[in-house]
Amino acid sequence: MRIRLSRTLTVAVAVLAAVAALPVSAATADVPEPVPHTAPADHATYIVTVREDVDPAAVAERVGATPVHVYRTVLHGFSARLSPAQVEALREMPDVESVDEDGRAIGF
Numbered sequence: 001m002r003i004r005l006s007r008t009l010t011v012a013v014a015v016l017a018a019v020a021a022l023p024v025s026a027a028t029a030d031v032p033e034p035v036p037h038t039a040p041a042d043h044a045t046y047i048v049t050v051r052e053d054v055d056p057a058a059v060a061e062r063v064g065a066t067p068v069h070v071y072r073t074v075l076h077g078f079s080a081r082l083s084p085a086q087v088e089a090l091r092e093m094p095d096v097e098s099v100d101e102d103g104r105a106i107g108f
Contacts, residue, residue, distance in 0.1 A: 043081040043082055043083050044081065044082065044101055044102075045068065045079060045080070045081050045082075045101070045102040046079065046080060046081075046082045046087060046090075046099055046100060046101055046102060047075075047077065047078075047079045047098075047099075047100050047101075047102050048060070048077045048078055048079070048080070048090055048096060048098070048099050048100075049075060049076060049077035049096070049097045049098045050076060050077050050078075050095050050096055050097060051076075051095050051096075051097060052076050054095040056070050056071065056072070056076060056077045056078040057070050057078065059077075059078070059090070059093065059095055059096065060078050060080055062089075062093070063082075063086045063089045063090055064086065065078075065080040065081075065082055065086055066080060066081075067079065067080045068080055068081070077097075079102060082099075087099055
């Protein structure tokens with residue numbers, strides 16, 4: 001059985017036109033607004049990694065931190081502007097694997 005090229009092309013163009021007509025807002029509806037960096041001067045940005053079986057946002061909430069980003073794929077944790085007291089509290093938690101000040105990687 002042979003399919004004529006003109007019929008296949010017509011169907012492909014119709015499908016592409018239908019996809020192009022979809023509203024753009026549907027693709028971005030679930031994207032949250034970024035958290036503004038409004039913290040006191042003694043707060044620095046840290047990247048906190050937690051155990052795989054722990055919710056990073058819940059750990060941030062325990063110390064009163066508002067995550068700038070929550071990571072769940074390659075890195076499991078969050079970044080946030082933290083006070084020295086929050087950093088110390090996180091470092092004492094058994095669910096936390098590391099607390100590192102955010103910065104530039106040199107030499108890569």
